[in-house]
Amino acid sequence: MRVIILASESLGVRSMAALIETSWGRVIIDPGVALAPKRAGFKPHASELAAASAVQRRLRNELGGCTHVVISHFHGDHHPMVEAVDGQLDARHALLSLQDSELFAIGRETLSRNQSHRRYLFQQLLGRPLPPAEGTSAAHLTFSSPVPHGSPDAHSGSVMMCCVRDGAESFVHGSDIQFLDDCAVEQILAWQPDIVFASGPPVYLLEHRRDILAAARERILRVAASVSQLILDHHLMRSAAGFEWLAALSKEQSNIVSAAEFAGEQPNLLEAQRKNLWGKTARRR
Numbered sequence: 001m002r003v004i005i006l007a008s009e010s011l012g013v014r015s016m017a018a019l020i021e022t023s024w025g026r027v028i029i030d031p032g033v034a035l036a037p038k039r040a041g042f043k044p045h046a047s048e049l050a051a052a053s054a055v056q057r058r059l060r061n062e063l064g065g066c067t068h069v070v071i072s073h074f075h076g077d078h079h080p081m082v083e084a085v086d087g088q089l090d091a092r093h094a095l096l097s098l099q100d101s102e103l104f105a106i107g108r109e110t111l112s113r114n115q116s117h118r119r120y121l122f123q124q125l126l127g128r129p130l131p132p133a134e135g136t137s138a139a140h141l142t143f144s145s146p147v148p149h150g151s152p153d154a155h156s157g158s159v160m161m162c163c164v165r166d167g168a169e170s171f172v173h174g175s176d177i178q179f180l181d182d183c184a185v186e187q188i189l190a191w192q193p194d195i196v197f198a199s200g201p202p203v204y205l206l207e208h209r210r211d212i213l214a215a216a217r218e219r220i221l222r223v224a225a226s227v228s229q230l231i232l233d234h235h236l237m238r239s240a241a242g243f244e245w246l247a248a249l250s251k252e253q254s255n256i257v258s259a260a261e262f263a264g265e266q267p268n269l270l271e272a273q274r275k276n277l278w279g280k281t282a283r284r285r
Contacts, residue, residue, distance in 0.1 A: 001166040003195055006058055007033050008259035009237035010267040012051035013087065014077040016175050016234050017059060018197055022166035024140055025067035028101075029162055029173045031059045031094070034077035035087035036238075036271055044087060045277040048270045052087035059089055063097035068141065070133075071105040072175035073149065073159040074115035074122070079105075082121035091125055098126065107132025110146040110158035134160045141165075144187050150202075150235075151180040151212070163191045174198030178235055179216040179223075188223055195229045197259070200236025203245050204272075217249065224253040233259040239272045 001022050007015035014034045020027040033055040035044040044052075059080075063069070071079045080091035080098070108116045109132070123130040135145045142165070146158030161184065162173045172193040177184040178201045188196060201216040224230040230253070236242040237258060250256045260267040270277070 001164070001169040001171060003171055003197070003262075005197065005231065005233075005259040005263050006031075006062060007055040008233040009235075009271060010233050010243075010258040010260035010269060011263070011265065012048065012268045012270040013055050014234075014238075014271070015055065016072075016078065016173070016197065016199065017055070018173055019062055019066070020164045020166075020171055022140065022164065024166065026065060027068040027070065027141070027164055028059075028062060028066045029070040030072050030078040030175055031063055031069060031080060031089065032076060032078040033059065033087060033089050034075075036274075037085075039271055040275040042274050042278045045270070045274055047277055048274070049087065051268075051270060056089050056093075060094055060097055063094055063101070066097075066101050069098060069101045069103045070141070070143075070162050070173070071103070072162065072173065073106050073157065074111060074118040075176070076118075078175065079118070079122065081118065082125050083118075091122060095125060102138075103130060104133035104138065104141065104143065104162075105130050106134050106146065106158070106160040112157045115157060142191070144184075147177060147184040147187065148181045149176050150178040161187060163193060169194055172196045172198075176234065178202065179219040180212065182219070185219045185223060189226055193227055195231070196223060196227050197231040197233070198223075199234035200232040200242065200246065202235035202238065203242040204239035207241060213245070220249060220256065221253060224249075224256050228255060229262065230256045231259055231262045232256055237267070237269055237272070240269070243267065243269060243272070
């Protein structure tokens with residue numbers, strides 16, 4: 001098994017796209033990309049738009065050779081969008097690549113109205129049914145029941161986690177769980193994976209909620225103690241404070257890394273740097 005992170009915040013864009021190459025096929029989970037429309041009062045910088053364009057090209061190329069596609073939920077940074085805006089992968093541009101793949105997606109029941117509409121549009125574009133996959137298994141793939149998107153108190157809907165097995169090896173994609181609830185952690189531990197790729201908590205939104213971050217930290221350390229590698233990214237890597245929070249965790253558990261570090265690259269948190277990027281642009285002018 002080979003795990004390749006295709007895009008993430010530590011690689012410059014909003015995404016949790018991952019490619020898993022196995023002896024039986026190639027699985028892409030959450031082939032989407034997006035940029036924050038506004039951050040610190042600024043729209044996306046040219047460097048972010050360039051990074052998103054590069055990710056779009058990479059996703060289209062990789063989708064063309066995949067056998068299975070998994071969509072954990074229908075936020076614009078996790079799936080090809082029929083009504084794409086700047087930075088997002090246009091589903092029409094990926095349609096041919098998706099035709100020969102087996103698709104698995106979370107059902108409509110636990111999605112918000114907007115997500116349910118996006119799911120409907122995506123299914124209409126595909127021209128074939130998209131049965132709900134949560135709580136099911138298919139050969140070497142197992143899907144969780146819906147788990148909270150972050151904290152259940154936030155009423156942000158649900159996501160579907162995925163476990164990919166290849167012989168004795170296994171990988172879990174914990175999309176947008178943010179380690180803010182116990183049920184997702186219990187499911188991950190039950191799967192007994194080797195590698196986990198999951199969203200860390202949004203430190204930039206929770207800097208004054210030490211109780212919530214402390215609980216998330218304990219859940220993260222619990223998972224890290226049971227796996228070979230824990231890749232933490234996404235919401236966590238949207239701020240410099242999140243990167244520092246991860247660095248402190250890594251000192252306790254050296255197998256906790258960002259997606260960029262897992263890929264052997266230098267972290268490049270473009271969204272976190274947006275204000276500075278616009279400042280540098282203004283100074284150059």
